[in-house]
Amino acid sequence: MKVEISKGIEELKFALLSPEEIRRMSAVKVITPDTYDDDGYPIEKGLMDPSMGVIEPGLKCKTCGGKVDQCPGHFGHIELAMPVVHIGFIKEIYSILSSTCSNCGRIKLPDSNLKEFFERIKDTANRLSDIEYDDIVSEVESDASDVVICPHCHFENEKVALDKPTTFREEGKKLTPKEIRERFEKIQNDDLPLIGLDPKVARPEWMILTVFPVPPVNVRPTITLETGERSEDDLTHKLVDVIRINQRLRENRDQGSPQLIIEDLWDLLQYHVTTYFDNQTPGTPPARHRSGRSLKTLVQRLKGKEGRFRSNLSGKRVNFSARTVISPEPFLSINQVGVPAKAARELTVTETVTEHNFERLKEMIKNGPGVEEAVYRPGVNYVYRIDGSRIKISEKNSAEVAEKMELGWQVERQMEDGDIVLFNRQPSLHRMSMMAHEVRVLPYRTFRFNLAVCAPYNADFDGDEMNLHVLQSQEARAEAEILMKVQENFLSPRFGGPIMGAIHDHITALFMLTYRNPLIPLETGLHIMSYIDVDRTPEPVEVDGKRYFKGRDIFSLVLPEGVNLEFKGKLADKSLDPNGTEGLIRIEKGKLVNGAIDENAIGQSKGALLDYVLRKYGNAEGAKFLDNLTRLAAGVISFIGFSTGIDDEDVPGEAKAQLREVGNEAVQKVEKLIENYRNGLIGMEPGKTLEDTLESMVMKALSQAREKSSEIASHYLGMDNSTVIMARSGARANMMNLAQMAGIIGQQSIRGQRQHRGYTNRTLPHFQKGDIGAYARGFVSSSYKEGLNPTEYFFHATGGREGLVDIAVRTSRSGYMQRRLINALEDLKVSEEGKVLDTEGSIIQLEYGEDGTDPSRSIKGDSVDVDYLVKEIFGTKYEGGKK
Amino acid sequence: MAKYNILMHEMVPEHWLVPVKEEEKILKSLGVTKGQLPKIRRTDPVIKTLEKAPGIGEIVPGRIIEIVRKSRTRGIAKIYRTVIGE
Numbered sequence: 003m004k005v006e007i008s009k010g011i012e013e014l015k016f017a018l019l020s021p022e023e024i025r026r027m028s029a030v031k032v033i034t035p036d037t038y039d040d041d042g043y044p045i046e047k048g049l050m051d052p053s054m055g056v057i058e059p060g061l062k063c064k065t066c067g068g069k070v071d072q073c074p075g076h077f078g079h080i081e082l083a084m085p086v087v088h089i090g091f092i093k094e095i096y097s098i099l100s101s102t103c104s105n106c107g108r109i110k111l112p113d114s115n116l117k118e119f120f121e122r123i124k125d126t127a128n129r130l131s132d133i134e135y136d137d138i139v140s141e142v143e144s145d146a147s148d149v150v151i152c153p154h155c156h157f158e159n160e161k162v163a164l165d166k167p168t169t170f171r172e173e174g175k176k177l178t179p180k181e182i183r184e185r186f187e188k189i190q191n192d193d194l195p196l197i198g199l200d201p202k203v204a205r206p207e208w209m210i211l212t213v214f215p216v217p218p219v220n221v222r223p224t225i226t227l228e229t230g231e232r233s234e235d236d237l238t239h240k241l242v243d244v245i246r247i248n249q250r251l252r253e254n255r256d257q258g259s260p261q262l263i264i265e266d267l268w269d270l271l272q273y274h275v276t277t278y279f280d281n282q283t284p285g286t287p288p289a290r291h292r293s294g295r296s297l298k299t300l301v302q303r304l305k306g307k308e309g310r311f312r313s314n315l316s317g318k319r320v321n322f323s324a325r326t327v328i329s330p331e332p333f334l335s336i337n338q339v340g341v342p343a344k345a346a347r348e349l350t351v352t353e354t355v356t357e358h359n360f361e362r363l364k365e366m367i368k369n370g371p372g373v374e375e376a377v378y379r380p381g382v383n384y385v386y387r388i389d390g391s392r393i394k395i396s397e398k399n400s401a402e403v404a405e406k407m408e409l410g411w412q413v414e415r416q417m418e419d420g421d422i423v424l425f426n427r428q429p430s431l432h433r434m435s436m437m438a439h440e441v442r443v444l445p446y447r448t449f450r451f452n453l454a455v456c457a458p459y460n461a462d463f464d465g466d467e468m469n470l471h472v473l474q475s476q477e478a479r480a481e482a483e484i485l486m487k488v489q490e491n492f493l494s495p496r497f498g499g500p501i502m503g504a505i506h507d508h509i510t511a512l513f514m515l516t517y518r519n520p521l522i523p524l525e526t527g528l529h530i531m532s533y534i535d536v537d538r539t540p541e542p543v544e545v546d547g548k549r550y551f552k553g554r555d556i557f558s559l560v561l562p563e564g565v566n567l568e569f570k571g572k573l574a575d576k577s578l579d580p581n582g583t584e585g586l587i588r589i590e591k592g593k594l595v596n597g598a599i600d601e602n603a604i605g606q607s608k609g610a611l612l613d614y615v616l617r618k619y620g621n622a623e624g625a626k627f628l629d630n631l632t633r634l635a636a637g638v639i640s641f642i643g644f645s646t647g648i649d650d651e652d653v654p655g656e657a658k659a660q661l662r663e664v665g666n667e668a669v670q671k672v673e674k675l676i677e678n679y680r681n682g683l684i685g686m687e688p689g690k691t692l693e694d695t696l697e698s699m700v701m702k703a704l705s706q707a708r709e710k711s712s713e714i715a716s717h718y719l720g721m722d723n724s725t726v727i728m729a730r731s732g733a734r735a736n737m738m739n740l741a742q743m744a745g746i747i748g749q750q751s752i753r754g755q756r757q758h759r760g761y762t763n764r765t766l767p768h769f770q771k772g773d774i775g776a777y778a779r780g781f782v783s784s785s786y787k788e789g790l791n792p793t794e795y796f797f798h799a800t801g802g803r804e805g806l807v808d809i810a811v812r813t814s815r816s817g818y819m820q821r822r823l824i825n826a827l828e829d830l831k832v833s834e835e836g837k838v839l840d841t842e843g844s845i846i847q848l849e850y851g852e853d854g855t856d857p858s859r860s861i862k863g864d865s866v867d868v869d870y871l872v873k874e875i876f877g878t879k880y881e882g883g884k885k
Numbered sequence: 886m887a888k889y890n891i892l893m894h895e896m897v898p899e900h901w902l903v904p905v906k907e908e909e910k911i912l913k914s915l916g917v918t919k920g921q922l923p924k925i926r927r928t929d930p931v932i933k934t935l936e937k938a939p940g941i942g943e944i945v946p947g948r949i950i951e952i953v954r955k956s957r958t959r960g961i962a963k964i965y966r967t968v969i970g971e
Binding site: 847 | 915916917920921922923954956957958959962963964965
């Protein structure tokens, strides 16, 4: 094994290219703005000169003799007729111009001052603080730029101004790049360190271009379109412009044309050179392609999300991956993923032929590359012989190749059931966004998975797409199975509870199966039980000569053996259950004895029963439990049937009258409060103005109205109502939503306050000025079912808009915050001893989290669950000992 | 002289100067070198306050500070920092 030695970067130094250096590294002096001749051969001394490298296979580079994949490419150069400013150094040029004397080229500070600064530089050089050096350089600049009379030659300098983007003016007079260059040439090497340049590698006049480097052709390759048409890279287009204008400028200069024409051409050359570097320079119109699209030049290649850094270096496209729409499949285990046969035939796993897999691989090769068939049989796309040569498997040669197969060959076999893959949904906000699944090859064209797995991926099926990656090595597969499998990620490190669990209809179904322990007819019960993987049935009971199963007995089938648990369900604190027994869920020796199974038992992130099974029986048993749970739920709900509609919110006439009464009462109460306020009968509450006091009292009165309407609604809507079942069991929605549909929607607020903005002293022109009553400030007394009146509708939309804006702002802000956090923490790792180290080996934490606790194994943040241990060790007897 | 002692504030964890004699023992038990430990500036207000405590005097770069925090999960969490210049 080769020992890898990690090296740290001690120092990075940036330097400027001198004209000589540009010429020295140049392979060719480019003089013609053309690329190819009519026969398609590159023109000598043109922009595609073969001395600058080759892009067509078969050709050889004129400089190094290498072929396409051997030649690294070589720079060329253009001799500029007149010097131009480099847009990247505008700031530096400006600061040097203003801090040096235009006559003698010295920094405009007395020798004593300069000496002082040199001392300080030397000082910081010993201590290696770049920031301080930069501070000194900018101090020199700000001190020197204000000086008018040069202390060295007593010349009276004029103030230089930068006329963006590239023009410098001295008291209104234009400074040409040529003049700037001449000034810079006068600056002494000794002064350069105070300007921030190292005279060994950089001279200020090199910031003004006289020679222009032409990048190698493989930086700007010609693309041949399907039609045979050639299309040049944006950079090449820009270089054509530069050369063309450069030529015209030279001709005009040599002919002695009028100064005006020369200056115009010079400016044009400056424009082309500027946009060659950065086509988004402020103050410069971007250079455009014939089609009107703006050109992508050097800076655009690197910058931003689509730039080289973020798009090609921080992230790359990969092989062995697939992406398609997702859809649900309740009959898959949470550990599985359904892969369309079409994708499975494209995605391959490379296996080396050994004695152990010889016959299996031989059969697979015989299957060929596969056809669309009712039953999926994995085939083989390619095989590699020992010498590395590749054979494509077709239906014709499959039998022949299978016979020839030898030990040591590599076989690219298609995906089969049981392969381990990674499955991912963006945005990947936590580690559960990418988990390992077992493949099940299925017909049709979507990826499919168990509904319980929606939560960690934050997926739904309204058109979401997900990515899949096939693991290629034995090590990767082993690691993924141990660390990344869905069942290994049951417990979230965020809160130490199960992140996956039953959702929506699962909860509804099992709630209906267990609420008040219904009797299920024998045949129905047996059919429901056929959905789950059990080998026994509960004892049926006989009622009126007919045989039934009890709902809780059926549910108990999916419980692991010997579960003993007692906890409070959602119904525990509701007044719905008069006896209050359904809320207390009790499981004894693996049998549900009492209570209705609801969100608190099996729901995601709060299911106490699920949490208990996971911790006591382990992840594998937990996965089996959830698999059976979801299947059972599917069976139950498809047999019992469940649906909801707007008439679920129908309430009797007397209830309607009561609700109207509640609304009117609230409005009158508010009126009364306002009257008291106007008569000065309201006292100030601590820390509030009189207006605030009134507001808070009004808000209180109105929210009471909504609560009252909620009470009335839940009184008249019973457990025979689908929406109530969903709300009570925690499957979806809550009683407030129902109250809003059936009764009163309530106060609409913006930033926690009643609506108050809009017109002068009123929210809408429909109200009297100064009206601060309930309706004028956004109280909605209608229900969703009845519909809202126009002003109510407006206020409701206003409140809704606030919610939408809030979400948009929040996601973008928290996303950026998370990005910075991840960038700061990405290369920290936990060592074998549990220390947290960075890449240098420095300690970040002596013990992970400073307590060594894995948060996903913690009990709501605590390392040990004492209550649980006591119960497990001493049995339920000890229950009474709890105070 | 500062009016308050910041070390007495309830949100500032305990800071102790580790005696030179014990430094090696502690580093050995942690299995790290001085350079690997997190740093604390000599100009840190806590260090300045410590220096004023009787019998401590100037704390030179290279000394080790023990910080004792209360933790809900761990009881007390001890961490160490190396004093650096500036």
